[in-house]
Amino acid sequence: MTKNFTLDASGKKIGRLASEVAAILLGKSNADFQKHLVADVKVEVVNASKMDITEKKARTKTYRNYSGYPGGLHERTLEEVAVKKGYAEVLEKAVSGMIHNTRMKKEILKNLIVKE
Numbered sequence: 001m002t003k004n005f006t007l008d009a010s011g012k013k014i015g016r017l018a019s020e021v022a023a024i025l026l027g028k029s030n031a032d033f034q035k036h037l038v039a040d041v042k043v044e045v046v047n048a049s050k051m052d053i054t055e056k057k058a059r060t061k062t063y064r065n066y067s068g069y070p071g072g073l074h075e076r077t078l079e080e081v082a083v084k085k086g087y088a089e090v091l092e093k094a095v096s097g098m099i100h101n102t103r104m105k106k107e108i109l110k111n112l113i114v115k116e
Contacts, residue, residue: 003030003041009091010050014057018094021045025108026099038104044113048087053078063093088114 005024009017023029027039061078082090091114099105 001040005041005043007043007045008047009045010047011052014051014053014091014094017045017051018091018098021091021095021112022098025095025111038107038111042111042113044115045091046115048091048114049116051087051091053090058082086116088116 007017007021021043024041024043025039026035027033027037027041030039030041033039058079059077062075063078063081065074065076066072067074076084078090081093092109092112095112096105096109099108
């Protein structure tokens with residue numbers, strides 16, 4: 001029996017929303033929580049483009065990607081990522097950073113749906 005959660009992102013700070021979503025995805029709010037199992041929950045976040053992101057955060061927050069080759073470090077600001085891939089990608093990255101790096105991380109993140 002899948003539990004469905006719908007969260008409205010309008011007017012919320014990105015970090016506080018991401019931590020709330022991560023806790024739900026991990027199943028911390030369930031009575032039958034077990035850390036070695038993927039929780040049977042789906043989280044849908046709506047109005048991601050209406051999140052409260054300050055201008056300073058948009059300019060200074062950087063995302064790094066390294067290809068493994070010399071000169072292959074790419075840095076993009078939150079503004080650039082939001083313009084190119086949308087605010088859904090920004091929220092997904094924030095939630096991904098709040099979930100522990102195990103074999104289950106990909107399976108857990110499949111239960112997150114973000115709509116702009």
